[in-house]
Amino acid sequence: MKNILYDRCGIEIPAEKKYLFKTRLSDLLAQENIPTFRELHSRLQVDDGRLTELLIEFMTTNETSFFRDDHPFKTLFSTIIPNLVEKIKKRSFYGPAGLRIWSAGCSSGQEPYSVAMTLMEWLEKKTICSIDRISILATDISEKILEKAEKGMYTENELKKGLSDNMKEKYFRKNDMCWLVDDKLKNIIKFQKLNLAETFSGKLDNFDIIFCRNVIIYFSAKLKRKIIDQISDLLNPGGVLILGASENLYNISSDFETRHAGRTTIYYRVKK
Numbered sequence: 001m002k003n004i005l006y007d008r009c010g011i012e013i014p015a016e017k018k019y020l021f022k023t024r025l026s027d028l029l030a031q032e033n034i035p036t037f038r039e040l041h042s043r044l045q046v047d048d049g050r051l052t053e054l055l056i057e058f059m060t061t062n063e064t065s066f067f068r069d070d071h072p073f074k075t076l077f078s079t080i081i082p083n084l085v086e087k088i089k090k091r092s093f094y095g096p097a098g099l100r101i102w103s104a105g106c107s108s109g110q111e112p113y114s115v116a117m118t119l120m121e122w123l124e125k126k127t128i129c130s131i132d133r134i135s136i137l138a139t140d141i142s143e144k145i146l147e148k149a150e151k152g153m154y155t156e157n158e159l160k161k162g163l164s165d166n167m168k169e170k171y172f173r174k175n176d177m178c179w180l181v182d183d184k185l186k187n188i189i190k191f192q193k194l195n196l197a198e199t200f201s202g203k204l205d206n207f208d209i210i211f212c213r214n215v216i217i218y219f220s221a222k223l224k225r226k227i228i229d230q231i232s233d234l235l236n237p238g239g240v241l242i243l244g245a246s247e248n249l250y251n252i253s254s255d256f257e258t259r260h261a262g263r264t265t266i267y268y269r270v271k272k
């Protein structure tokens with residue numbers, strides 16, 4: 001199972017976290033009526049893909065929240081967008097190209113929706129271009145989590161994790177027991193299944209900003225390099241990569257210069 005998980009989606013479960021197989025896959029056994037782990041292992045050898053998808057779904061960590069860590073979104077608002085807009089204005093910010101953002105490993109959508117809200121807030125203050133010049137691609141390996149992301153339906157508790165009352169009022173509306181994301185955010189985001197462990201650079205257009213946070217953290221250094229190389233190719237000149245709070249590019253890539261914003265934010269600007 002360890003090998004299947006590694007080969008299919010690049011995730012390496014470290015020895016000290018081996019218990020995760022037992023805790024997470026017990027639910028899979030129960031759901032699929034599979035009596036033992038040995039039996040699951042045998043079935044995976046002759047699987048047509050369905051069980052492997054489930055293995056990935058049960059073993060991946062989907063933890064996320066709105067405006068996770070907060071400061072990267074503040075930096076997006078105060079520094080990254082204004083700097084990029086100056087560059088893009090010389091390109092075709094008013095034309096069809098606009099600003100392109102990718103949330104790679106978007107989980108249940110809180111990250112791309114937070115990016116969309118940040119952009120909306122920025123455009124409200126600087127009416128420099130219309131929102132339809134902005135597009136966000138949000139991808140994940142898990143179809144199930146993408147379905148949830150695309151619905152844009154969240155519980156009160158999910159909203160409480162990171163969302164201010166002001167943003168809730170502005171961008172969500174209550175529907176029975178849930179909260180629905182406003183269409184003006186949904187309209188600029190496209191959700192798509194994409195496995196970062198497979199070659200993806202030829203399948204995507206270029207971007208100005210790429211969020212790849214808390215996704216490649218459990219990947220091998222070799223796979224991290226392969227992914228970051230493709231991300232570097234996909235970024236437009238001056239484009240920016242934002243990683244998770246405990247991730248960095250040390251020993252992974254020299255294609256980027258490290259930028260600091262405030263006391264806490266680090267982001268990476270491609271050297272081209």
Ligand SMILES: C[S@@+](CC[C@H](N)C(=O)[O-])C[C@H]1O[C@@H](n2cnc3c(N)ncnc32)[C@H](O)[C@@H]1O
Binds near residue numbers: 108139215
């Ligand atoms: C912990 S969540 C991070 C979500 C969000 N980026 C954040 O920081 O809040 C990690 C996500 O990466 C996805 N993931 C794991 N392996 C992947 C792969 N090989 N390709 C694409 N997505 C993957 C998981 O399905 C999960 O939704």
